[in-house]
Amino acid sequence: MKKRRRPADPVVAARKARRRNNIPAEPNAAEPIPKRILRSPLVWLSVVMLLAYAVCLVLLYRQVVPDQQVPGGLIPGLGTEAIPIAARYAAITAIPLSLLFLWADRFRPQRFWVWLMTFGWGACVATFFSAQINTWAASHLSIVGDGDPATGARAAIYVAPFVEEAAKATVLFWLVILMRYQWVSRVSGIVLAGLSGAAFAFVENILYYGRAYRYAARTFGEVAPLDALQDLFMLRGVMTFFAHPLFTAMTGIGLAVAVRSKSKVVRVVAPLAGYTAAAFLHMCFNASASLLQGRQLLLIYLLVAIPLVIGMVIFLIRQILREGRLIRTRLVDYVRLGWLPEADPAALSRVRTRGRALWQAMFLGSAAFLATVRMQRTATELAYLRDSVVRGIVDTAGAEREKLLLHRMYALQGLAVVQPAARAAYPAFRRRRTIPATPAYAPAGFPGPAGLGGNYPAPPPQSYPVNGLQGQTAIHYSEVDPTWKPPGQ
Known part of the structure; x- marks a missing residue:
């Protein structure tokens, strides 16, 4: 005899359906805010990731800042003096670029912890693992290879693009898994990818600027350390500041296309195509910087790099306008x-x-x-x-x-402003009433220089026989004798 299946609990079924579609659950408004924060898995995930970021940053600092003693001698590090100076120059590019990406995410901005996790991953985790793998690959390509010093460029061309793009894009894949519902457009992919790339470039620029400063400080008489840093800043921080965000944006676009598509083929092919495009652009950039110089490098910069940046800006603006039309529709x-x-x-x-x-x-x-x-x-x-x-x-x-x-x-509806008025309800600031100053002299009591139209103070009060009025201080008329008459009458 077959057992009857119990009817499914509608609450459990709704919860499973919500998780299947990655739709967030509505928080319980009756619970206190501290309790809701402590029960949120994203909060604890953020705490764990922040600790991991701090560990990676400390390990990277200990690897590149102090001098390293090796069997063959001493490898000079960046030194504590160069790090603050290099960080200030690197922040000149990183801060405005990050704020620009955050401003572009206008319609559906992500939460602050998402921005923090993305920026921290690019600055700490991606740079740390990229430094380890790139160093290992460069040592093998230069020693195991033919021994030519020129083979040092092989790691920058054939290894670094794939390693760095994978390291920067890993956080994007994690975010897609955790919050697929929030990835609503290609703008979201470009913004998050741009933040990871800008953070990676920020730490990488600190390392490059610090090396230039330390090398110039150790070679006395050739060039001033600050001048060497500023020359490198003009190349990396001004002329090519867009490189890492532009490359990683390709992966972000591919992920956004995959998330908003129903086809399983597109969901697999689009992220791989975006990552391949990012690594290819990165490889071309490193190859041009390593193998070309002078006029050839300038032509590549003007005819290839600048048009790519302009095209990405136009694409981003069109996507923002497209999102507005989609919301209205x-x-x-x-x-x-x-x-x-x-x-x-x-x-x-x-x-x-x-x-x-x-x-x-x-x-x-x-x-x-x-x-x-x-x-x-x-x-x-x-x-x-x-x-x-x-x-x-x-x-x-x-x-x-x-x-x-x-x-x-x-x-x-009743409290929010949906249709803005012609003028905002600016607060009315009341002006304080000014009390006129009291003159130090009594006003004139007769026409003349001190009266109407006069320019001088009135003379001191004195008695004037005008209808019996005793000057300005008199307040009554004189008494009249009823028996008085003219003389001789």
């Missing part, structure tokens, strides 16, 4: 069903309108500002969720999340 679907106001899709899909709404909400109080931020993020997530359902990436499990997002937008 998907929100219009809810307008047709009567679930959203007709003017909301246009207002919530334009970068300028969203910025004006946030600006005006700042002057309406913290509650209005937070509600506006939540409204914009909720509308963006709703539009991308609708797009995922249309593409077939998310199955029926997205319906529950869709209802929750719509209810959240209804609750925020």
Whole structure:
């Protein structure tokens, strides 16, 4: 006799469906914020990764900064004096470039811990492992090979591109596995890949600048250490600052295409194609820098490198505009069903309108500002969720999340700023009333130089027989004798 299967628990089934589609669970608002933070697995993962970043950074510091004693002699390190100077010059490029990538992620910005994990991976883990593998490969290619000193360029051409691009892109693959739902566009892939590349270039530039400074300091009389560092800064920090972010962006685009596709073939081929393109561009760059010089290198820079950068910038701008159109199109679907106001899709899909709404909400109080931020993020997530359902990436499990997002937008309608007014509600600053100064002399009591139109103070008060008025201080008339008459009458 066959046993009857128990009916599936709807709560358990909904949880499995949500995990299958990588849809995040709604946090319990009744729980205190500290408890929610401690129960979040992403928080503990971030703590573990930060410790790993610190270990890698310390190991890399001990490897390159102090002098290394080897059997054949002494290998000079960077020294503690060169590190702060090199770090300042490396930050001149890294900080603006990172802020530019964060600014580009306008519609669906990632959480702060995602940016921190990505930047930390590129700066600590990727640089540490790349330094170990590149050093090992360079030693084998120069010694096991034909012994020619020129073979040192082989590692830079044939090993470093594949090793460094794999090291920088590993964090992107981890993020896709953990938060596939948040990768909504190619802009997300470019931003995260650019952050990892900028962080890698930041630490790598510190090593290169420090070596140039230390070498110039040890060779007395040839060139000043700071001049040598500045010359290298012009090459790496100004002319080729875009190299690592540009290469890694290829892998980010490939991952973004794979995440937003339903085809299994595309999900496998797109990341591999992106990584191959990143390694190929990196190989071409290192080969040009190692084998070419003078006019040939300048032509490659002007005819190949600069057009690639301009093309990437144009591609990123077009993707940002495309995301705005996608949000407007998907929100219009809810307008047709009567679930959203007709003017909301246009207002919530334009970068300028969203910025004006946030600006005006700042002057309406913290509650209005937070509600506006939540409204914009909720509308963006709703539009991308609708797009995922249309593409077939998310199955029926997205319906529950869709209802929750719509209810959240209804609750925020009265407080959030969606349609910005013509002018923000700037606070009115009251001016203090100015009290006129009291003159030190009494005003004039008669026309003249000190009276109407006069320029001099009035004379001191004295008695004037004007209708019995005793000067300015008199306040009564003199008494009149009723028996008085003219003489002789």
